[in-house]
Amino acid sequence: MSMDKDTVKKIAFLARVRVPEDALAPLAGELSNIIGWVEQLSEVDTDGVDAMTSVTEATWPRRDDVVKDGGMAEDVLANATEPEFVSGDAAKGGFFTVPKVVE
Numbered sequence: 001m002s003m004d005k006d007t008v009k010k011i012a013f014l015a016r017v018r019v020p021e022d023a024l025a026p027l028a029g030e031l032s033n034i035i036g037w038v039e040q041l042s043e044v045d046t047d048g049v050d051a052m053t054s055v056t057e058a059t060w061p062r063r064d065d066v067v068k069d070g071g072m073a074e075d076v077l078a079n080a081t082e083p084e085f086v087s088g089d090a091a092k093g094g095f096f097t098v099p100k101v102v103e
Contacts, residue, residue: 003028
């Protein structure tokens with residue numbers, strides 16, 4: 001596939017990248033080469049090849065997916081920079097409150 005200047009200009013606009021007018025033609029050539037290399041990958045015969053996520057066969061240890069409270073609400077709330085940013089105590093919910101940022 002061959003790229004032209006108009007296509008590169010549209011891609012640059014969509015990507016919010018400013019490309020000077022004199023750089024469009026060289027960039028079109030480079031992108032055409034890249035797309036050509038990607039198109040070559042479709043010629044590779046991958047029948048019978050298992051998909052892989054890594055170049056090494058490794059199994060990672062797993063842990064049980066268990067929900068736990070942590071029991072450290074008071075310790076976390078102690079990190080509040082100012083006491084008025086903590087609403088209530090740990091027994092009543094103990095959340096950080098922050099100033100409203102969206103009106």
